[in-house]
Amino acid sequence: MSRLLIIGPPGAGKGTQAARLSARLDVPAVSTGDIFRDNVRQGTELGMLAKSYMDRGEYVPDSVTDDLVKDRLSAADATGGFLLDGYPRTIAQVRTLDDYLAERGESLDAVIQLTADREETVQRLLRRAKQQGRSDDTEDVIRRRLQVYAEQTAPLIDLFAGRGVLVSVDGLGSIEDVTDRIVGALEDLGIAAPAA
Numbered sequence: 001m002s003r004l005l006i007i008g009p010p011g012a013g014k015g016t017q018a019a020r021l022s023a024r025l026d027v028p029a030v031s032t033g034d035i036f037r038d039n040v041r042q043g044t045e046l047g048m049l050a051k052s053y054m055d056r057g058e059y060v061p062d063s064v065t066d067d068l069v070k071d072r073l074s075a076a077d078a079t080g081g082f083l084l085d086g087y088p089r090t091i092a093q094v095r096t097l098d099d100y101l102a103e104r105g106e107s108l109d110a111v112i113q114l115t116a117d118r119e120e121t122v123q124r125l126l127r128r129a130k131q132q133g134r135s136d137d138t139e140d141v142i143r144r145r146l147q148v149y150a151e152q153t154a155p156l157i158d159l160f161a162g163r164g165v166l167v168s169v170d171g172l173g174s175i176e177d178v179t180d181r182i183v184g185a186l187e188d189l190g191i192a193a194p195a196a
């Protein structure tokens with residue numbers, strides 16, 4: 001059973017790695033960004049609200065995001081473990097998640113920090129903008145997202161390091177190499193992928 005979080009700046013490759021790790025470790029990947037984007041596509045009220053923040057590179061308010069994650073983690077497929085991608089992103093979200101997991105008698109087993117050079121991540125995001133056409137991948141919004149990350153999310157790294165659950169992995173290199181690095185680092189922590 002593993003309860004994991006992948007954290008890192010926009011463009012570090014969290015989404016790509018989360019999808020691969022989800023398959024390797026047999027836990028569902030829970031991405032708040034993906035849930036918001038699905039809602040935008042479906043034109044829901046939540047989607048319209050989220051879009052007004054996402055398009056500016058700002059965080060969607062905790063009051064909205066927290067409930068969404070609690071609902072998702074309450075689903076049957078997440079009772080045996082999960083890989084969170086993009087949540088928690090603020091100190092307040094960490095507290096909410098801690099309280100929610102504590103009620104279940106659980107806590108995060110490991111936090112995977114994906115590191116990446118700032119200019120490299122900007123270039124990656126600009127490439128992705130061309131390929132996927134994400135409305136928050138324009139240069140101005142990318143710079144704002146990096147700034148918001150530095151202000152609100154980067155401080156979480158020290159917090160998790162203090163808890164002894166942080167593993168730092170270099171996000172540069174091929175997609176396969178980065179996945180192998182993460183799986184290796186998790187194994188060192190005693191979190192092993194199920195036998196294939």
Ligand code: AMP
Pocket residue numbers: 010032033034036053054055057058059060061062065085086087088089090093136145
């Ligand atoms: P991501 O796909 O993780 O880069 O998220 C895309 C956007 O969704 C972010 O820039 C935020 O606007 C919003 N978002 C995703 N997760 C969160 C969160 N935990 N808290 C607030 N906003 C979020």
